[in-house]
Amino acid sequence: MSEITDDVLVSIRNLRIRFDVRDGIVNAVDGANFTIRRGKTLGVIGESGCGKSMTAKAIMNMVPKPGVMTGEVTLYKRHVENGSQVVEEIRIDQLDKDGEEIRNIRGGVITMIFQEPMSSLTPVFTAGLHIMEAVKLHRFLPIESIGDTMTRNIQKKREVSPEEAREIAIDMLQKVGLPNAAQRVDSYPHQLSGGQRQRVMIAIALSTHPELLIADEPTTALDVSIEAQILDLMRELQETVDMAILFITHNMGVIAEMADEMVVMYMGKEVEEGSVVDIFENPKHPYTRLLLASIPEIGEKKRELATIKGMTPSPFNLPTGCVFHPRCPDFMPGKCDVVKPLLATVAKNQNARCLMYDPCWPNTAEAQAVKAKA
């Protein structure tokens, strides 16, 4: 997943986010590399503290203080210039955090929905005002054309008027399936249920026609029946508006239903990446394998769930070598605790960060035996 082709929307190279705090240094994200493709859904999965939310913040250049971000986050923004489509390369990591350019991207080209629909809406704004705010800042309409193709090229854009913004807001609320959108547009967040609030969040996020929607655990706080509604809605909308989704979750079921490709993260590193079907059917990294075996699945009666022994290490005191080695069932003493594994190709379009698959690894009988076991 490395070469930059036409369908790449965001490419993340060697992303590191470091927090220098009193107790030491935490590498919240430690060398992440992945690509978000246009119109596709990339799922990021991992347990709490693995750096998945921080990666999302890095894409928006919103890493909170005292975090320091290094590496490359490149956005390939499409726009029309002189009647032809051009792709502009924007290095998000190099933009001024409070500058004009990044503020146009945030909420415009890239939007985000959060886990907690209550605390991410302002209680003093109506649902409509939330959407109108985004629309006013990020959506521009073409000035009435005189009817000549020549002039179309030199058209300027104008801001939407308040009346138009309200119309767009009602239209968006209708699109996300809020009943009585024309009245609900004037409802305050506390008058809406959890599922309705999340619909409003999605309406805000989609009102500016983003190219990328970052969904950070969007259904975790919702009930299953509402979760099903929201997931269906997101899929439907994605089909109609052609946007990419970065879907962050810890729920294997949700990722299996939503994503095309996925990244499994552990302690700030991606340990496995590939297509969702490949990873669910043929997980290569021991962590992914155990994670999949450890979830109780509806319709399957397991006597005992597989467990990952121990717990996630303290970020201040990471194990040497492979960070997963103290919990790994395939631990190779003298190797895994010494050598940091690199991301290696294990199958077509599937990479794993494990010494068993590392091509540089000496081809000893012992290593082969472990490989065969896997």
Place this chain on the structure above:
Amino acid sequence: MADNGMVKDKDILLEVKGLKKYFPITGGMMRKVVGYVKAVDDVNFFVREGETLGLVGESGCGKTTAGRAVLRLYEPTDGEVRFKSRALSKSGKPEWVSLRELNKEQLKTVYQDISMIFQDPIGSLNPRMTVYDIITEPLLIHNKIGPSTEEHVIQLLQRVGLRPEHIRRYPHEFSGGQRQRIGIARSLALNPQLIICDEPVSALDVSVQAQTLNLLNDLKEDFNLAYIFVAHDLSVVQHISDRVAVMYVGRIAEMAESIDLYSHPLHPYTEALMSSVPRPNPRLKKQRIIMEGDVADPGNPPPGCLFHPRCRYVQDRCKTEVPELREIKPDHYAACHFAGELDLKGVEMG
């Protein structure tokens, strides 16, 4: 549910009949009661010895309230809770007691037989107490501290997968999963027969969740425990439960043996709920039944069957008549007028 269908079984440990818990809604300057939130409304269930009953439902369905009303942590508005208590009987043989008729002193004694595990592993442990203090607090309350207490605590710690040297530490020194283990050790301290687990794994990460579920299952076998397992996650409940009761807006919609309920649901709500669960299988192309709208407001419930505004099989009768929980098949209860007549799809069992 017919009365006679229940206590025939001699293994029954706890029996709940017609349990109600209404919370008053007050309004106006005089704080006059203007209505009730019927959090738990006419709930019937039973738990056999050494069995896990899963209590599952969406938020606000009353599952937690039901669990607490059984213990009289919330004083029930109405209903009967009968429990076969060891601690209260003088002869040493378990005796039936009605929890709602006990006085404070007797209830305290019965609490030796029933304990509780909470959802929040941080909030449920006092940060100023050591692990030893936390686990021995139930013993202290029941005057059971003796020379062998420390040994007992160490055994409990080892049993739940903690180390003896953890005994002098404070809760903040542990991870979420370990804290939940401390809570489990505390609930075992008095050697109970029944543990009410209120969302015990929903605050934990997947890998830790699996460890905790396995531990709960092992303990159940070792100590012949019965659990009431309150949770919203249908896969977790299916995994751990022998029988499952599905609640909807304060009432039990369906109750049956776990595999039977998941594979052959008799209530449309159960069917829709099962189909909503995201399954960890990307190739599975399933027909999801989308329930329109939101869960009914327990303060202002719809007339007739509470589920009728969201039900796709709704008939005129459902809009006026409240369905009773009936035994449709042996040990399979459902509260739907058309239970058994509808052709509902369950989860295919692998």
